[in-house]
Amino acid sequence: MRRAFISPAKYVQGENEILNLGYFIKTFGESALLIASKDDAARVKDKLVHTMKEYGVTIVESGFNGECSRQEVARLQQLAKEHNCACTIGLGGGKAIDAAKCVAEGEALIIVPTIAATDAPTSHSAVLYTPEGEFDDYAYFKQSPSVVLIDTTVIANAPTRFLVAGMGDALSTYFEARATAKSYSNVNAGLPCGRIEGVGEPAKGTKAALALAKLCYETLLEDGYKAKLASDANIVTPALENIIETNILLSGLGFESGGLAAAHAIHNGLTALEGAHHFFHGEKVAFTTIVQLVLENAHKEELDEVLGFCVSVGLPVCLADIGVHEVTREELMNVAVKACIPEESIHSMPFPVTPDDVVGAMIVADQLGQQFKARI
Template sequence: MRKAFISPGKYVQGEDELYNLGYFVRSFGDSALLIAHPDDVKRIKVQLDATAGRFGIQFVESGFRGECSTIEIKRLQSLASEKGCACIIGLGGGKAIDTAKCVAEGEALIIVPTIAATDAPTSHSAVIYTEEGAFEDYAYFKQNPHVVLVDTSVIAKAPVRFLVSGMGDALSTYFEARATSQSYSNVNAGLPCGYREGQCSEAKGTNTALALAKLCYETLLKDGEKAKVANEQNQITSALENIIEANILLSGLGFESGGLGGAHAIHDGLTILEATHHYYHGEKVAFGTLAQLVLENAPNETLYEVMEFCLKVGLPVCLKDIGVETITDEELKAVAQKACIPEESIHAMPFPVTVSAVAAAIKVADQLGSSYKKKMEA
């Protein structure tokens, strides 16, 4: 059996780590194309200027336009070539990070997340959109980022909702990896090298990935609520540091080398409902996790443990929590149909999955979550 595990070349997390960014740039050369939203650049201008001076490097600002589109990728590749940039830096949220991955194409890449809202920073994949923001394609590269640099001082000052959303994304990691392991499904770590190249070569997840995914879940339960409070106070504590690591590193390694399952597929299905568009990825994945647990008939102990955690940190437990006040049978079926298209990760579940079963799981998860929430609020 072929197994695969992939990871970034180096992961560094700590207070004021942005002051060391120039050190990592210097390992490639003396200049870097900085792909970041102007507002993010402005927020950390002091750190950027200090590290540039300390290590004798130059940041070439890109004027990133905010969308990871083919047109923007080509523009930035031309700019990097024209300016002779030795490496690419993706700094900020998901769009800037994904754009940097596409511009670098697996070469000389440094990722600097300024929020802990998703597990994208460590991965070797990206999502490409049209100029208008509609989904266009997935991209995979020959290796993960060379360096992922996480400054906890910056993340501690970011809005709390980002951290909580990251916990929602991380929440699914263990349950999806467990399902993928039980079904012997392929994982993203087995994808071929190159930009939009070929079909997936087969590779199963490792015991290492599953263990990291389980640690991710255990860390959330242990430190999630305390980390949220620390973030609300803009304070760096051990709990916040642990949750940042869980959201970014443990979840990133877990999803990519451990596999995805029902939760992310149900998230994808929910995106067809316009009411969900104002909610973050991780918020919808959290509800998708509950629906996956219902789909697999998980023990009550597990189901209620997950719901209790969600309520403690402020994650959705029912459709109303992601903006869906009512849902018709036709809408529910459409959501389930999208979640069950042939290429979706829901088919990594260790049993045959049908549209009707997914629709039922969503409906039951919604009712269970609503009832539990009312009980806890009473």
């Protein structure tokens, strides 16, 4: 059986860590292209100036337009070439990070998240959009980022909602990896969607990935609420440090090397419900994790544990919590059909899943969430 595990070459996390960014640039050369929104670049401007002086490097600002499109990627690659940049820095949220991955194409890439809202910073994939912001395609690269650099002081000063959303994304990691392991399904660490030539055959997950995914869940239960309080106060505590690592590193390694299953597929189906569009990825994944547990007929104790965690940190547990206050069975079926298309990860569940199964699980999960909130 072929197994695969993928990870960044280096992960570094600490207070004011951006002050050391120049050291990592220096390992590649004398200059780097910075891909970041104006606001994100301004938030850390003093640290960027300090690290350039400290390590004698140049950081070239790119004027990133905010959209990870093919056109913007081509412009940024040309800019990097004109300035002879030795590496690429993706600083900020998802689209800046994805644009940096596309520009670097798997080489000399430093990722510096300013929020801990998803597990995308460690991955070797990106999402491309049109210049108008509509989904275009997925992109996969031969390896994960060279360096993932986390400044916990910056993340502690970001709105807490981002951190909580990251916990929602991380919440699904263990349950999806567990399902993938039971079904012996392929994982993204192998050959993702057959889009990379010469990489080899698809691969199954490793025991290491499943163990990290389980640690991800255990750390959420142990430190999630305490980390939320620290974020509310904009201070770095051991609990916040643990949850930042959980949201970004443990969840990132867990999802790519452990596998995705029903939770993320049903999340993707939720694009059919307009009311859910204004909620973050991880907020919706928290609810769809409960849906997956219903599909699995999980023990009541496990369901209650997940529901209790979500309520404690402010994650959604029912459809109303993600903006869906009224919904018809036909609308839910549209979600379910999207979730069950042949290429979706729902087929990594250890049993066949039909759109009817998904509709039923969403209805029951919604009721469970409502009833749990009414009891507390």
